[in-house]
Amino acid sequence: MIDKLYFATMNKGKLASVSRALFPYGISVIHREIDIPEMRSKDIEEIAKQKASFAYNIIKEPVIAIDAAFCIPSLQGFPLTYANFVLGTIGLEGILKLADGKDRKCYFEDAIAYLDNKLNEPVTFVRKVHGILSEKICDLRNNYNWSELHRVFIPDGFSMTLSEMSEQEYQHFRNSLEKPSHYEKLVFWLKENR
16 A cells, blocks of 8 residues: 655645544655645535646656535535635635524535546545534634634534634544544545555
């Protein structure tokens, strides 16, 4: 099985998260700081595939790329894959204002795409993490957040946002996520196919 993967990202929080998730499986993550252009699409798997293909054409080694969406069903899924654009325009305040008086259920959807020289196109692995929007923007109390949305996202089964969690509480949250995770799906696929 592969023991190292290249990960092209400019987001150090995502790098730490991916490295932490794959370390127990003996997979080291090699960071490549590549500014990858993002296609416009509502489909996170398609975006992750495009990112992996772009990165592979530069790195020429087994590579992973990640894309994420943040969805609020009562707002027809908004902001979907456009979360960074929305955060840069209306911000967290605008998101909370739009959700005022509406069902506050929401979820993160993450996709990992993997590509190497034996594949014609990337393979993808997806997970969803459900929760609710908080009523207010919470302080950042830890250093492993990779999105401002962590300041307004309360995972199902918890009473605080991701940004308010101590490291122990955050690990408890991670351990509570549905199994197999998208990371585990990737590892299982690598074990069977590489």
